Each structure stands twice: as structure tokens, then as C-alpha cells.
Amino acid sequence: MNKLNSIIRHAFLTFLAIIWLIPIIWLVCTSLSGYPGINISKFFPDTWTLNNYKLLLWDVDTVSQFPRWFMNTLTIAIFSCMISSSFVLMVSYAMSCMRFNMRKPLMNLMVILNLFPGFLSMIAVYFILKSFNLTNSHIGLILIYSGSSGLGYLVAKGFFDTVPVPLREAAKLEGASEAKVFLKIVLPLSRPIIVYTVISSFLAPWMDFIFAKIILNSGISSDWTVSIGLYSMLEKTLINSYFARFCAGGVLISIPISILFIIMQKFYVEGITGGSVKG
Amino acid sequence: MRKKLLTALLSATLIVASLTGCGNKGNDSADTTEKANQTEAASQTETEAPAELENVKLTVWGSEEDQSMLQTMIEGFKEAYADKAVFDISLGVESESTAKDTVLTDIESAADVFAFADDQLNELVSAGALQPISINTDAVIEACGGAESGSVQAATADGTLYAYPMTADNGYFMFYNKEYFSETDVQSFDKMMEVAANAGKKVTMKMDDGWYLYSFFKGAGLNLGLAEDGVNNVCDWNATDGKYSGVDVTEALLNIAKNPGFVSLADEAFVTGVQDGSIIAGVNGTWNATVAKETWGENYAATKLPTYTLAGDQVQMSSFAGYKLIGVNAYSDNAGYAMLLGEWLTNYDNQVLRFETRGLGPANVEAAASESVQSDPAIAALAQQSQYATVQRVGGNYWSPAETFGAIIVAGNEKGTDLQKLVDNMVEGIVAPIQ
Secondary structure, X not given: OHHHXXXXXXXXXXXXXXXXXXXXXXXXXXXXEOOOOOOOOOOOOOOEXXXXXXXXXXXXXXXXXXXXXHHHHHHHHHHHHHHHHHHHHHHHHHHHHOOOOOHHHHHHHHHHHHHOOHHHHHHHHHHHHHHOOOOOOHHHHHHHHHHOXXXXXXXXXXXHHOOOXXXXXXXXXXXXXXXXXXXXXXXXXXXXXXXXXXHXXXXXXXXXXXXXXXXXXXXXXXXXXXXXXXXXOOOOOOHHHHHHHXXXXXXXXXXXXXXXXXXXXXXXXXHHHHHHOOO | OHHXXXXXXXXXXXXXXXXXXXXXXXHHHHHHHHHHHHHHHHHHHOOOOOOOOEEEEEEEEEOHHHHHHHHHHHHHXXXXXXXXXXXXXXXXXXXXXXXXXXXXXOHHHOOOEEEEEHHHHHHHHHOOOEOOOXXXXXXXXXXXXXXXXXXXXXXXXXXXXXXXXXXXXXXXXXXXXOOOOOOOHHHEHHHHHHHHHHOOOEEEOOOOOHHHHHHHHHHOOOOEEEOOOOOOEXXXXXXXXXXXXXXXXXXXXXXXXXXXOEEOOOHHHHHHHHHHOOEEEEEEOHHHXXXXXXXXXXXXXXXXXXXXXXXXXXXXXXXEEOOEEEXXXXXXXXXXXXXXXXHHHOOHHHHHHHHHHHOOOEOOHHHHOOHHHHOOHHHHHHHHHOOOEEEOOOOHHHHHHHHHXXXXXXXXXXXXXXXXXXXXXXXXXXXXOOO
16 A cells, blocks of 8 residues: 555656656757757757757857856856855844844844845836946946845844854853854854855846846847846847757756756755754 | 944935936936037038047947948948047947837937837837937938838838838738749638648738737728827727728638638747748748748748738738838937938948848838849838838737737637627727826
8 A cells, every 4th residue: 555655656746757847858959959940849859969059159149149148147146146145144143143222123124125026126226326337237236136135134044043052152251253253153063054045146146137137238248148148049030040059058057056056955955944943 | 323323324325326316317418408419510510520530439239130230330430430520339239129128218328329120119209219310311211212101101200200211121921832822822811721721731820919910900991000199099990880890800810710721820830830841821021931931942932911801802911011210319429420320320332231241121212122132032022012011000008909809819719709899899908098
């Protein structure tokens, strides 16, 4: 009976896995298609080739400048990731380990603010950046991605709460400052949550389309990020010759993220579960 | 104490930020007057050479595939006006089909000169984004075939020319495989569907799309257009008193939709069908005709839209004529030179160059009359269709009701709704005022 149950369960899970994997397999297959345009009659292409990747990476033209876009996105993502990770960790530390007036109301306010989708403020953010002449610059984008990141402190704060208080008190008695306690005591004990924070703050700029599209509006295509660049290949006049390359771009852009996940997977799971025990 | 200091600092930053914002606005109004002066100045520079060359900074937006060609044209412009000013012209990418949205997001930071599709003209004009063409206007109109020609009409709003006509190939037409159809076959939609059905193939057109649906109703003499406010629609597609009623057209559409030789397909399916051979003729634009041209090779041919059977008569299908235009930003700091550049990008030589490098149909009459242009099947077909076509002037509320209506027709009106009710519903949606 147990065996039957297990078979049914696994069959169901396999079924779900297939459903989830189909779009990804299709993307990979289409990116290997010998035909450059779109063909929806067949799941697998007639001819297989690596040519789309070759064109995308080495044959740069006015429409497709993938290496350039990739570097732009990577630069933006790395800087945003560094800034926002440190914001998140510092805010979480302050909220978890320090005691000050209005701590609770402030925490509540931040959680509520963080519930609003960021792009609600898009127009305002755009004009503020414009008045500082930061539109059409990667610095402007980095500021946007890292600016309000401290609001997402909740999970990391939960994790810091699990660090035993006596450890911090002992350090303080030895004369350590808050900064020292944070850097030397709490952070080394919190590797999982650091990994989680780094990954999630790398992902946001890496995958963002809306803000990049609004801020980078001068039409200079060499400034674009990958998502805008790939999107532009879907123009009705371009799609018949660039669709396979678009898919190849989609596959390539997912590689760094996948590698990051595979390496840090172990910590990642620990980070989320550890952080959510005590909220 | 420290907290108070912080608060003070923060509020100071905010105040400075808001002041900077205001400061910019102040400058803008000054810019506008300056710009107007420059317009005059630029027109004067044509007659008298200035003592000292000024520096002129311009930005241009064009579609991605045109970039290198545009760069050539810009170099030519710099050379031609080298004695007037020193130009710093930067070129950016913005597809003609999305130019309006990007420009209207922030007009001030949009390019000085940009290309766009003619259906966006109205909204750009009502938002005050376009500079009326005030230099050599008559010559521009003349080159495009006079004030009555389609391309000039497409660039005109309220009797004022707002843009330079660039190409005349953004509409749709019928292209077909000569292996199956003779030239007389393609005169009638019924005949085409019959031939296709006999061969086990399909003729296609996207019926659940207002852009194509228009051709049937307009062909029947029913009207759709902009109301006087320039935003809402007027539409009499549910009329019962004219020669043909809305119900007649709906019946004709239902007959086409259920014909075994017809299928309504979206672009991706269209292109796929052309490649696997199941589609042998279809109504679409130049962007997809290229796929048919590659696939069918020698057998590729194009012509005007056929006639269709409406209440027992053969009626010629109408269409939306599509043009691409070059506009000058009303907020441009160098509107005068921007206009000269716009004119340069659309002059005879550059329209010929545009045809030669990219195969785009010229709006310039002289360029369009050349033999090489005439021998291009797609452009010839569009020229043939142009006498039945009208400029696309519809408000935003047209598209969804038309799409819904089209979808019901394609599904064969499964619920058996009364046809008059169907068109009434559609018209009600189309003329509903935009809030």
C-alpha cells in the first residue's frame, strides 16, 4: 500500500516537473535552431546549430550587442548587490540587536512600505533622478536598485535573532563597539543569511526590465541592459531574423544565476529556514 | 542632539532637491522662447552666412536596423551644412512603432528628430510633442505629391504639416504563391479561398484584429474616424440605412471565417504556416512578406487586397495606409537645425538610399516612380492598394471592441447572438468616451 502511494506521488511530481520544464526545454531547443525566426509548428527544430550563440557572442551588429549588454548588466548587478546587501545586513542588525526608541513602530512602518511595489514610485523616481542628471546612467540604476533595499530586512533580522545574546554581551564586556560586534561576532555566525541576501539582491537588478526601460531612455543601445536589448529583438520587423538569437540570449543570461545557485544552494536553504523560525 | 542634526540635514537635502527641480522648470520656459528665436535664426542662416560657426547638438532616433544607414545620412548632412554650424549629432535606437510612448514619457529628454508611424501623429500633436514644419513646407508637400496625397495627409493634423513623410510601406496587402493562383484568381477573396480549399491549403488574414477588420467595414462604405476632440471615435458600423448594413458585413465575415480555405492567424502562426506550406496566400505587411519571399522564391507575388462578397455583390476591400514619418521635437533646443535634418533624412536622395539599402518604399513621389521601386512586388502592391486605403486616424478605444468582435466571428458566432446586437455592442465600445 505504501509502495502504491509512493508511486502515485512520484508520478504526480514527475508530471508537475515536466510541465515546469517544458518552457525551459523549448527555450534551449529554439536557441539551437538552424532557423533564425519563429516557427511554432514544431517543438524541436529541424536543424540544430550553435550558430545563434556564435552570432550573439561574436557577431555584434546594431541590433544585437549582447556582450556589451551583458557587461553593463553585470556591472550594475554587482554594484547594486554589494550596496544593497550591506544595507540589508546593517538594518537587520540594528533592528535585531540594538534597542532604541520607536524601534517597533519603525519596523512596522518599514514592512508596510516594503509591501508597495517599487514601480508605483517610478515616475517620481524618474524625475528626481532627472533633476540630478542621473537618468541614462548606470549609477542612477544602481541607486534605484539599492536605495530602498534596507526595507527588506525581515528575513535577515529573523536570522540574527537566533544568534545567542550572551555572545554579543561578552564581546561588549570586552569593550567591543557595535560595529565590531556586527562585523566580528554576528556576521561570521550568519553565513547562510549572507548568502541568501547576496543572491536575492543580485537577482533583482539582474532580471529587472521596468526600471531599466524607464531610466535608460536615450536610445543609445550600447548603454542598455540585457533585458532591454533582448526585448528590442522582438520588434515585428526584427523577430523573423532574431528570434533564435533572442532565445540564445535568454539561455545565456540564466547561466550565471544558475551557477550562483548551485554553489550556494546549501547555505541558501539554511538561510531561509533559519531566518523564518523566529520572525 | 545628533538625531536633530540628522533631521535638519535630511530636510535640507529634500529642499535643495525640490529647488533644483523648480530651477530646471524655470530654464525650460526660457528654452522655449530661445528655441523659437533659433527657428527663425536657422531659416535666416540659409540666406546669410554667420560670421562664426555655432555648435549644434542634436539627437536622432531611428529603428535598430536603420542605424548604419542613418549614420551615413547624418554624415552627409554634416557635410552639406558644414558652412553653417558645427554639428554634434548622436544617434539612438527607438523603433518607429513605440516612438510615441517613449517620447511622451518625457518629451524634454526625447530626441530632437525621431521616426514614428503615422498612427501616432494625432496623440503626439495633442500632447504638443511635435514642432510644426515651418521651413520649406511647400517644397516638402510638393515632393510627396501635394497636399491631397496620402503621405502628406498622414503627416498633417488640423491643416498643419507636423512631420516629414519618410516611407509609404507600413500598410498591408495581399501576397500569394503563384504556383497556386493566377492573376485573375487573386482579384476575388472567394476565388482565392476556393483555390486554396481545393489544394488543401489556406488563405489567411488576422480577422480578430481591428487593424485588418477595418478593411471589410470601410470597403462596405461604413465609417470609422476620430471625433472632433481628436481622442474619441465616431463609428457607424452598426448602420442599418446605408447601401450595406453592419449586419451584411458581419454575415460576409462569418461566411469567410467558416470557409474551408480560410484561417485567421496571428503573425507567428502566419510565418510558420508559410514555411511549412500550409499557407499559400495572406494579408500582412512587408515585415512578414520577406519570409514569404524567401520561402516561395520565384513564385512570390503581391497585389492589392481582393474583393469580397457582400450581400451578393463584389466589394473592394479597403485598408489602413501606413506611413512612417520623421518628426521634430517641439522642445528641441535647436528646432531650426532639427527641421533641416528632418528634411535631409527624407529628401529624394536619402529616400532612394533607404530603398536601396533597406527596401523601404519611398514617400517621395519622384523616388517612388523610379523603375527599381516599381518592380518591387510589395511596394507596387501597396501603391495599387493606396487608392482604396485611408489614413489611420482612430482613437484608442477602437482596438479592444474590434478584437472581441473579430474573435466572435472567427469562432463562428457559436452562441448564435443576434448579428445586429453583435455590431451594436462593438460600436458601443468603440465610441465610448475615453475617461
